[in-house]
Amino acid sequence: MKSSDPAALAPRLSRRQALRCLAxxxxxxxxxxxxGGVPRALGATRAGDVAPAAANTLTFAQISDTxxxxxxxxxxxxVGSLRRAMADINALPQRPAFVVHTGDVSHLSRPEEFGQAxxxxxxxxxxxxxxxxxxxxxxxxxxxxxxxxxxHDAAGRAYFSFDQGGVHFVGLNNVLNFKPGTLAALGDDxxxxxxxxxxxxxxxxxxxxxxxxxxxxxxxxxxxxTADSAxxxxxxxxxxxxxxxxxxxxxxxxxxxxxxxxxxxxSLAYPLPTPGQAGIGEPGPVTVAASELGKLLGTRxxxxxxxxxxxxxxxxxxxx
Amino acid sequence: MNMIAWLQTLRWWRIGTAFALVAFAASLMPSAAFxxxxxxxxxxxxxxxxxxxxxxxxxxxxxxxxxxEAPHTVSSRDKTFGSxxxxxxxxxxxxxxSEGDFAYICAVHPFMTGTVHVRKP
Numbered sequence: 001m002k003s004s005d006p007a008a009l010a011p012r013l014s015r016r017q018a019l020r021c022l023a024x025x026x027x028x029x030x031x032x033x034x035x036g037g038v039p040r041a042l043g044a045t046r047a048g049d050v051a052p053a054a055a056n057t058l059t060f061a062q063i064s065d066t067x068x069x070x071x072x073x074x075x076x077x078x079v080g081s082l083r084r085a086m087a088d089i090n091a092l093p094q095r096p097a098f099v100v101h102t103g104d105v106s107h108l109s110r111p112e113e114f115g116q117a118x119x120x121x122x123x124x125x126x127x128x129x130x131x132x133x134x135x136x137x138x139x140x141x142x143x144x145x146x147x148x149x150x151x152h153d154a155a156g157r158a159y160f161s162f163d164q165g166g167v168h169f170v171g172l173n174n175v176l177n178f179k180p181g182t183l184a185a186l187g188d189d190x191x192x193x194x195x196x197x198x199x200x201x202x203x204x205x206x207x208x209x210x211x212x213x214x215x216x217x218x219x220x221x222x223x224x225x226t227a228d229s230a231x232x233x234x235x236x237x238x239x240x241x242x243x244x245x246x247x248x249x250x251x252x253x254x255x256x257x258x259x260x261x262x263x264x265x266x267s268l269a270y271p272l273p274t275p276g277q278a279g280i281g282e283p284g285p286v287t288v289a290a291s292e293l294g295k296l297l298g299t300r301x302x303x304x305x306x307x308x309x310x311x312x313x314x315x316x317x318x319x320x
Numbered sequence: 321m322n323m324i325a326w327l328q329t330l331r332w333w334r335i336g337t338a339f340a341l342v343a344f345a346a347s348l349m350p351s352a353a354f355x356x357x358x359x360x361x362x363x364x365x366x367x368x369x370x371x372x373x374x375x376x377x378x379x380x381x382x383x384x385x386x387x388x389e390a391p392h393t394v395s396s397r398d399k400t401f402g403s404x405x406x407x408x409x410x411x412x413x414x415x416x417x418s419e420g421d422f423a424y425i426c427a428v429h430p431f432m433t434g435t436v437h438v439r440k441p
Contacts, residue, residue, distance in 0.1 A: 136405075139391065140404045140405060179430070180433055181431060182430060183431075220431075221431065222367075222429075223429050282367035282368075283390075283429075284388055284389055285389050
């Protein structure tokens with residue numbers, strides 16, 4: 001079933017589900033379980049109710065949009081926000097295998113911002129951190145400055161793949177290759193690489209894709225989409241369970257297309273308006289009361305249960 | 321000096337005088353197109369270049385200023401000019417020596433577009 005048409009999806013949403021959806025827009029945490037590629041809302045998180053994952057499962061955490069170097073009114077202390085998130089992750093009942101960062105590590109692509117981010121991320125008590133670049137990480141010289149600090153496999157490119165816990169992970173760079181006036185794109189080279197990368201995988205392999213900008217068009221006037229995402233999703237569609245984790249829009253949004261579930265994450269820097277929000281003509285940082293900021297920033301924990309193709313997602317704001 | 325050579329000299333002198341007069345007039349009017357060294361401003365506000373289209377004379381320096389909290393860049397399509405990431409209140413300038421149409425975007429937000437039209441008045 002293709003559920004990209006909102007009208008077709010609407011009758012299936014109960015009032016309770018719709019309220020949960022609304023809660024996710026305003027930054028409250030929602031627990032998601034993805035069964036066979038279809039996410040199901042399990043309920044809102046409360047502090048401390050993150051159940052320990054069962055044995056034989058792979059757990060990892062997602063952070064996004066740390067914008068190290070940002071020091072404006074919307075969040076004068078992005079380092080503090082990142083440290084709080086890392087403390088939350090370090091305190092999880094089961095230590096995640098690794099952490100993924102879905103881009104905008106830095107705010108202005110400056111070498112000192114990348115350096116500071118790398119030092120800070122070493123405070124995570126996990127084996128490693130996987131990153132994909134955001135457009136703020138490619139301001140001056142494409143991905144060159146970013147790769148000097150965050151070259152995952154020393155291949156000199158910002159996309160990669162690896163296998164862990166029976167899951168195939170793919171990191172993509174979808175912040176360059178734009179044509180003026182349009183969205184950024186993966187580009188032909190990367191699409192060809194993705195095709196080769198997926199070629200040998202059995203269709204029962206769960207796939208997790210990491211990319212900064214949403215892999216579907218959330219709001220084109222603000223550049224909230226990937227020009228050639230349809231081509232990438234066509235390559236992913238044959239797989240039984242595909243989970244796409246994005247950042248960029250600093251808020252939680254979810255979309256399901258058949259076996260492909262797409263999710264955006266909260267930021268650890270500052271909130272952005274909801275797509276096309278009335279009265280706000282551009283996607284600039286939103287300044288909220290200091291007491292509210294922690295509720296709009298947060299982390300995400302994912303658990304893969306081996307053999308069941310099941311991904312449980314827990315979005316946790318910094319303040320509950 | 322024969323008559324023809326003298327007339328030629330006179331003709332060159334006249335042309336020279338004409339140039340001198342133009343140069344003198346230009347010096348009296350700092351905004352005159354031939355004066356060169358003029359500056360023009362483009363503001364980057366609310367994720368847009370303002371004015372989006374600007375027409376200037378050759379020799380004009382355009383100064384872009386980012387007034388947004390978000391960073392932007394000024395990146396020409398044909399790579400003739402390009403800024404680094406501009407933080408709030410950062411500026412970037414470029415002097416347009418020759419005529420032409422120079423389209424540019426913000427590399428962070430490629431939906432932000434602008435064009436500099438360089439024309440002799």
